[in-house]
Every structure is written in C-alpha cells, then in structure tokens.
Amino acid sequence: MQETGVAMRETSEGLAMPATCVRAAAAPDFRQRLPATEGELAGEIALVRAALARFLKLQHDGIAEPISQERELLTLVRLNKIGNVLRFERDDFVSNDAWSRTGGFLDAYRRKTNAINSATLSATLHAAAGLREEKVDFVLFKGPLQQKELYGNYYAKPSGDVDILVHPGDFASARACLMRHGYGVERRANSLWWSHFLGEQHMVRDGGAAGVIDLHHRLQQPGMPRPRDSALFMARAATIDLAGTALPFLDPADTVLLSSISIAKAFFNREPCASHVCDLHAGLRRMDTDGRQALVARARDEGLHGTLMLGVRTCWSLLGVWHDGLSGQSGEVLPATGDDELRLMILAPWLNAIDWPKRRDILWNLCDRRYRRFMVEAAWAASSEVGRRLWAERGNA
Template identity: 45%
Template sequence: MAVQDGSYERLRAAGCANEVAYVQACLRLFFTPRAKITDGPADLPALTVSAAPISAAPVSAANVADIARLNKVAVFLLKALKHAPADAVPAELAGWLDGYRRRTMSMNAACIGDSIAIDRALRESGVDFVFLKGPLQQHLLYGDHFMKPSGDVDILVSPARFGQAREALRAIGYEVAGKSRSVWWIRFLGEQHMVREDGARASTVDLHHRLQQPGSPSPRDIDGFLRRKREVEVAGAAMPVISAADTLLLSSISVAKAFFNREPCAGYVCDIRASAGRLNEAEQQRVLDHAAGQGLADTLLLGLRAADVLLGATGTLLSERATRILARIDNADLFHMVMAPWLASLRWPQRRHVLWELCGREPVRYLAEAGWAASADLSRRIFERPATIGPAQGEMIKIMGGAANHASER
C-alpha cells in the first residue's frame, strides 16, 4: 500500500520538470564526478553537469528538497554538489541538505547502536540471522554509514526460526507493534514490527522471514540469503550482512515493490548502480545466473533498466540484458515512474501485466503469484481494520516551512 504525504499533491500541481531534472543531474554527477554528462536515452532530455550550472532554468529549492527526500537521495545531492559550481546550488537548498545530513548521522548512529545490541541478543539465542539495508549496507556500497536515513533495523531470519528470534528480541525489551500482529502481516507480508521505548526515542526492528510483498515474485530460497552472508566489523564486532549478489537482488526487489506501489525509488536505484558497478563481466554473468536461480531474473532486469534510465546506460552485459524488460514502457515514462510517480500524466501499466513480465511470462509461476496476492488481499480485508495512515512517532521532521520532511529508510 502506497503511503503518500502532502508533498505528492503539491509536487503534482507544480509540475516540477526542472526540479526533477536537477535531481537527476546531481545523481549522475555523484556517480561520475569527473565527467560531463550529456548523454542518456534518446527519449530523455539531455542534462549537462560539470563545468556548467546543473540547471539553466530556475528551480524551487523546496521542490528539490521534497523530491530528494521522497527518493531518499538528499545526501547524494549534497555530495554531488561539492563538484558543481557554487552558483548551481540555491543557498536555501544547501542549508537544508546540510541539516538533513546531520539528522541522518544522528538517526543512523542510533540505528548502529541498536544493531550492535540486537546482534548480541540473537547470537546468544543461537538464531541465524542477517542484517538488511541500513547503515551497514550503505557503508559497503558507498564507504559511508550515513547516506540514507534509517529509522529502524531490518533483520532476516529463516521462517523456522522466526518465533525464536521474536522471543530473543522480547528478552531485551522489544514488543510486537499492534498493527503487525495480524495474519496478514505474519503470513503474507512475512514480517513484524517490534518496538522498544527508550526514553526520548523508540527503537524499532523489522523482523522478516520473507523479502517481497504479495503481488511481486518472491525469492525461491530465503535461507540462501543466510547461507551466503558475509560479515562486516562494527565497533570491534563482526556483524552479518547479505552477500554482494544478494544486495543487488534485494535492491531490485525494493524497486519492484515501489513500482507496484507507485512510490519514488531513486535511492534504491542508486544502490543498484553502486552494486552493479563493482562487477566485472564474469561476475555480472554469475549474478544473472543467481537471479534466475532465485526466480528473480526479470526483477533484477527491472532494477537494472531503472538504473540505466536514471543514471545512464553503462554498456555492460547487465545493461544489454535489461533493455528487454517492460519494453512497452518508454524510457521517459520509466524515468518518471522511478523519480516522480505522482505525475498525473504517467501511463502506468496494469499491475497484472507487470507481474506477468516479472514472472518471465511463465503461466504457472504467474498463476501461483497472482493467487498468493489474491489470498493476501482477502486476508488484509478480513484482518486489517481501516486506519488513517500518518507518520510514525519520530519518523518525520518538518523543515523548510513545511515543504519537506526527514523520512527514514524503509
């Protein structure tokens, strides 16, 4: 279910073509800081970043801030603009980006502290687990724990150990949030939110035994993410995170989820480019084979094509394979579906058509996934009571006259 705030309507009304192009140019500059980027898909407007101003047309700093926040790429802009001329950065935007970075550092530092305590508790309970996303992944991809705000800790465990992991977290003060006690959350979403009140702030854990929502293809072998894990050192402790190939797959899963929910997802697309950019051709082929084995070949291609339309094609094996996925959607539309899905002019494909493509056009797989989605929807209607959706406590920080908020990575 898509969660929208008031920025959607405001951005839709404003159009924001210049601001969307500005954010895209900044992201391209982030990934190629020494290059002048004017090339891109033929049906996208050419962008120039480097010696020339990022945008010749005036931009609204408030709208740029909203677009960057909703896509979780504000810190990318901050770093990219260090390579841009001073007159390319509106003064009020520079101030907002600096404040966003400071809040991200505070939030992620707390998240790392929570992760260390959770790591200790689960190890002592003998639960095999792995951390997903968050500051640990950001450091592996970008050498920086503070690229995107993380308001909670995401953990994956085997379905068979889900209950044991939940009890281990309860032992250190976490309790299941009321909304995630239902059959729909546990069975179909495959996760529960657990919260520990700690004075001025609440610590939240998302405990997963699945990695995709109903309506999109799910990995065939969840336990494989645990078998392939690697470790990173944090404050002297070795903490488990998913493998490089699985990081690329998980980012693509997140893009597919956002695509179905019609949510902005440039932050996940950046993770795809950062992951894929580290692979040589032999490693790229192994990733393609790995995705096929998980039943996620076309989910991976969707993420890769999104990276190409947003950040420019790379001419690699992965880019060549990605061109065929959702070929009926032109590059300009796919670009805006990634970064500005609130636009009323977008011609969204029907979700069942997207599912058909992501299932590799295999009838048996498609029927199984469609049936699972229908069962999930029925369960949600039975067990979930309608509720007003609003920001969680501490999740959003109002800035810039109410134009933009600080939202955590989900």
C-alpha cells in the same frame, strides 16, 4: 496478456493489494505541493540527475537552465532519500537565496541522517547481541551497514530500521528473543496477516528508544516475485564489522538482488525509489563482467530475473549507464514503457501524467511472462488480500 482466471479483486490499476501493504507515494500533501505534469518538474529532475552523476562520477548532459523554484527540488530530494549523495553547484540556481536555502536544507538533512543512522547502528548491535545470546541464526541486510559497503560510510541516506532475516521456522523464537531484550511488536504489525503473508513484523524498543527492528522471514511482499529459497540468502551470507563486532550480512550479489527487489516493490506501491537505483548501480559497479553474468544466473535460479532486469533499466533511465553483461535483456521488462516515463516513475510517481501499467502487468513482466510463475504469485497476492480482510474485520490487521 491473457486473462488468468485467478479469483482476485481488480481495480482500474490491476491487482488490488492491502492498503497497509501499499504505502503509496501520494501522501496527503504530495499533490498540493508538487506540479501535476512532468513538464513543470523537468528542470528539477534534470538537476537531480546531474547532481547524482557528479556524485557517482558519471557523464551527464548538464543543466539546460538554472532553477528558481527550489521547493519542488527539495521535495524530490527528501522523498527519494538522496539528500546526502547529491552534488549541487552554485550555477545550478538562479538566485543566491535559492542556493542558500538548498544548502541549509541539505545541512539539516545530513545532521538528521547522522542522528537517525547512529541510533540504528546502536540498535543493530543490541539486537544482534540478543539473538546471538540465544543462538538464533540471522542475517542483517540493508540499512547503514549496506551504505558502508556501497559508499564507504554509514550515512548515505536516512535509515531508521534494522532489517533482520531469519529462517521461517525461527521467526517465532527470534521475535520472542527480541521481546525478552526490550522490544515489543508494533501495534499495526501485530497480526497473523503481517507475520504470515508479509513475512515480517516491526518491533520497537520499550520506552520509545530509536531504532525499529524489521524482522523478516521473507524478502518480498505479495504481488511481486519472491526469491524461491530465502534460506540460500542466509547460507551465502558474508560478515561485516561494526565497532569491532563481526556481524552476518548478505553477500554482495544478494545485496544487489535486494536492491532490485526494493525497486520492484517501489514500482508496485508507486513510491519514489531513486536511492534504491543508486544502491543498485553502486553494487553492480563493484562487480566485473563475469560477476554480473553470475548474478544473472543466480537471479534466474531465484526467480528474480525480471526483477533484476527492471533494476538494470532504471539505472539506464535515471543515471544513463549500462552495466556490461546485463543490459541485453532489460528491454524485455515493461517494453511499452519508455525510458522518459520510467524516469518519472522513479523520481516522481505521484504525477498525474504518468501512464502507469496495471499492477498485474508489472507482475507478468517481472515473472518473465511465465504463466505458471505468474499464477503462483497472483494466487498468493489474492490469498493475502483475503487474509487481510478477514483479520481487518476482527480489528487485527
């Protein structure tokens, strides 16, 4: 890729993004608790893939040999948020103790998910009622409602956020409305950098009640291709029922695009994202070939074609499945990255052995190698970093 000449800070990884924006996967204990090479995780990754295939009713190659080190397996499960969709078998484990510990972990994981998501559903109804009372136009996305659409239940993975999209012009009034209904802006998100560049703010209930509101007027972070017109996502919204209340929710095609956006964001931030890949596959599986081809056209219109194709590649790499009408162009995204390495990026992005592309190269590929689009998004990322530094110096970012 040619140099762009855009003035931005560079690191060895490419575009330098704000530290509060890049929630890197390498939390302090990751490298201490997990192996440093992919070979040492090969058995655990193979088992995760097989267990996902069982749940999704896909073909798989089986397990080469049972595992005995369940700690690494459970860490993969937890960080990828897939504990409620895995289907393990006794023969996957060497010892009864390992099988028992894994089962105990998954039982506790499901109980915790049920508690978290139940609180999120309650917060969804509370926030939606407040916004409707004050006639603020909004659309819900992700969270337990999406899980109900994709998997038939509200508890496929833990989700503590209520994601709400509003028009940019309504963002301040929506925030004020939620504050009148008992929410306050989370301290770390209380800056113009969050509201202007990230296009969102996190809001929490007075008294520490569960259920964080993630109020958005944009659908992607700086450094990644953004939808050209988020208002169309709201205009196309469908409705979904929750406890007898009809709520506005993204339509199925836009839900698929949002899953692709989440995967791209995870790649940029080097976060585990197997749950988003499963969501993408589940959404695509609900479409016929004509619907998927219409999805490609919509993605092109929104400037998200490369983002969607990255998602399609991850479905193949992790799950071994192509979707009719989509697979032909996916190899054009990150062509220098093989599927085996892509799988590690999905499941275990903290591994030292991964040869990560620079972030500017990820952006270049997701922009379909279109120079003008890349320049626009790179300039936006550079402006975001300048803004973050300015507000950080004032103690506000």
